[in-house]
Amino acid sequence: METIVGKQSIQFREAPHIVSAASIVGKKEGEGPLGKLFDQIEEDPMVGQASWEEAESALQKKAAGLAMEKAGPGVPPVRYLFSGDLLGQLIATSFGVMDLKLPLFGLYGACSTIGEALMLAAMTVQGGYSDAVLALTSSHFGSAEKQFRYPLEYGGQRPLSATWTVTGSGAFVVARSGGRARISGATPGRVVDYGLKDSMNMGACMAPAACDTICSHLEDFGRKPSDYDYIITGDLGSVGHTILLELAGKRGFDLEERHLDCGMMIFDSETQDTHAGGSGCACSAVTLAAYILPKIESGQWRRVLFVPTGALLSTVSYNEGQSVPGIAHAVVIEHC
Known part of the structure; x- marks a missing residue:
């Protein structure tokens, strides 16, 4: 069982494994230093959808499906899903994972969300509440700019301190064993x-x-x-x-x-x-x-x-x- 360590930490005595991972990104990310390492690069920023938000949902759906596929038949079926995104009321997540038919714990930690998801997934598996859990998150340059800053059509200049929101989705299957x-x-x-x-x-x-x-x-x-x-x-x-x-x-x-x-x-x-x-x-x-x-x-x-x-x-x-x-x-x- 997990053990409380110090003021706020946890040590897992029987550490859950990350048995699979999937990464899907946009064209700009694919052109970066890590481009050859991603599972899939979407050349179309709209991912064939009608809006930036729907595009981000499509990224989540693809990453989740790929992670579960890569986990293989030897891993128990995923029972729960921990996921979140940057958009209001987690709409990229709710619309993206709907067809998976998995019980969802919606998370908001802004850009820290995958850390929160992995942590809770490990606690859930270690605690015996599930043999396998999916941790997932996403972001999209277009949807983030539209919500937090200016629509892309505005063409606003960005200061040197600004960062560029990554278009993509990462998914991980956490289970009792089976990973490296x-x-x-x-x-x-x-x-x-x-x-x-x-x-x-x-x-x-x-x-x-x-x-x-x-x-x-x-x-x-x-x-x-x-x-x-x-x-x-x-x-x-x-x-x-x-x-x-x-x-x-x-x-x-x-x-x-x-x-x-x-x-x-x-x-x-x-x-x-x-x-x-x-x-x-x-x-x-x-x-x-x-x-x-x-x-x-x-x-x-x-x-x-x-x-x-x-x-x-x-x-x-x-x-x-x-x-x-x-x-x-x-x-x-x-x-x-």
């Missing part, structure tokens, strides 16, 4: 708010939360950054990366040699005009599925702290002058 990577621990994040109000600089808004979760995790488990091959955040981008290193240093942890960020890996900022990097729920999810997980499964990396990050703003809170709180969820993924 396992979820051995987790540290749920707290909402951290430094009072920043710039929605075009989400890296700065999320970095304090990333620092809080990473440092709390290391303190709870009595570990050092060197106990991990890498500590990989979700989408801080280049701005948030710099802030995280500074904040963690003030708490006594040097992350300089161990920190990677999915938002900095998924695009080439010099040639793809993505400014500070990538963002969105899919950013960390597809990078985990296509790049991080294979390295763990092969044994090239033995232990990784995967820390998706999220900016907890909405159009309502932003228009009312509220700040942009952040959250980060940490998941320990080990080779087995």
Whole structure:
């Protein structure tokens, strides 16, 4: 059974396995440094649908189906689904997974959602409530811009601190056994708010939360950054990366040699005009599925702290002058 560790962490004594993963991305993501690693690249940003929102739902449906197909016949049937997205009332998820006919737990952790989904999936499997669970999330550049910023037709300029929302969906089947990577621990994040109000600089808004979760995790488990091959955040981008290193240093942890960020890996900022990097729920999810997980499964990396990050703003809170709180969820993924 899982064991409570320190102030807020969990250690899974019989660590559930990630038995399969699927990554589906858009054309721009396919042209980036990780392009050859993704399972499927959608050349059509509309994915054959009538709206950006429907396109994102289609991405979720495809990724979920592919992950369950890749799990193979030896894995028990998926019983529950943990999923979420960035859109109001999780419409990309609800319309995307409807045809799967699976009981759904809808999650909102902004861009940290896949961390929350994997954590809850592991708890559900470890607790004996299901033999197999699906963790899923998505984002889409068009739907995110339309909801949080300006419609694409507006043609607004983006500051250098801005990130580019990843179009894609990542899905993972978590089961009792059968994989070469396992979820051995987790540290749920707290909402951290430094009072920043710039929605075009989400890296700065999320970095304090990333620092809080990473440092709390290391303190709870009595570990050092060197106990991990890498500590990989979700989408801080280049701005948030710099802030995280500074904040963690003030708490006594040097992350300089161990920190990677999915938002900095998924695009080439010099040639793809993505400014500070990538963002969105899919950013960390597809990078985990296509790049991080294979390295763990092969044994090239033995232990990784995967820390998706999220900016907890909405159009309502932003228009009312509220700040942009952040959250980060940490998941320990080990080779087995």
